[in-house]
Amino acid sequence: MTVRILLADDEALVRAGLRMILEAEPGLEVVGEAADGVDALTMCRELRPDVALVDIRMPKLDGIQAARRITADAGNRTAVVMLTTFDADEHVVEALRAGATGFLLKSMPREQLVAAVRTAVSGDSLLAPTLLRRLLDDFVxxxxxxxxxxxxxxxxxxxxxxxxxxxxxxxxxxxxxxxxxxxxxxxxxxxxxxxxxxxxxxxxxxxxxxxxxxxxxxxxx
The missing domain is CATH 1.10.10.10 (Winged helix-like DNA-binding domain superfamily/Winged helix DNA-binding domain)
Structure with missing residues (x-):
């Protein structure tokens, strides 16, 4: 099974780096790129990717609002994983309530990124990484x-x-x-x-x- 992925980040270099890492792995395919939240929402509806990696801070429509609208679509089973630069992002709980499956640091090692994408598709836990566990405890x-x-x-x-x-x-x-x-x-x-x-x-x-x-x-x- 090929995992279809949408990348949503307003920085082209970030999207290019993620694409290079993910498409080097067997069974992973980047099917689209969005530079803002509005495009991310539109492309999720049109492409129906398995996973959407969404930057939490984007123009036009931020990642939290995009996640809320993507996951509110009953016919869309896309797993939304938020991307953040900071290891203590204050918006983590809001994003989880909006329907995000988890959080990933943009600086995480490539093997962890690939494993997280596969985990999001499998429906297993994205709660194991120290980041998400700590944030849940602190912010909730x-x-x-x-x-x-x-x-x-x-x-x-x-x-x-x-x-x-x-x-x-x-x-x-x-x-x-x-x-x-x-x-x-x-x-x-x-x-x-x-x-x-x-x-x-x-x-x-x-x-x-x-x-x-x-x-x-x-x-x-």
Whole structure:
């Protein structure tokens, strides 16, 4: 399967560098480039890429607004991954609420970039990198003093709630399976049921719900 990728960044050199790295890898294809958020939104609707790497700060329409509109399209299953220059971007929680699957630093090593793109397509966790874990703990804790009721949380079985807590810690399906002594296929089924009950697109959105509802507390295991 070829992973189709859209690059959205207002700097042509950044897009060229990302294209060079990604297209050197088997099974990855850059199908379009956008220099602003409006073009990114239009190209996502027309090209339906598997992954969109979107700069968080762009002209005309910023990356957060673009992510919100891309993920609001029920027929578009594009995974939106935000690109940032800073390792403590203050907009991380807003971007995750907007539907972004995760964050990547523009300065990250090429092998991590490639692995992250493949992970975004697989639906597995983009929460493992230190950056995203730290940002979730720091910013979600400050952004929400009171837990918000979340539809679907009370519908989770004890096992599904346990799996969600582990997903929120950044564990992959394989790591959860090993920790709970379950088959990886069983874990995938539990995760799928959690997503369905919470009404979210992916596991990152499930983690945001877990934090906002108070099921998981920032800074606590």
């Amino acid at each position: 804790g400050r952004a929400d003093a009171r837990p918000r009721p979340a539809p679907g949380i009370d519908q989770l079985t004890p096992r599904e709630e346990e799996v969600l807590r582990l997903v929120a810690r950044g564990l992959s399906n394989a790591e959860i399976a090993a920790g709970l002594v379950l088959g990886e296929g069983t874990v995938k089924t539990h995760v799928a049921r959690v997503l369905a009950k919470l009404g979210v697109r992916d596991r990152v959105q499930a983690v945001v719900v877990a934090y906002e509802s108070g099921l998981v507390r920032p800074g606590r295991p």
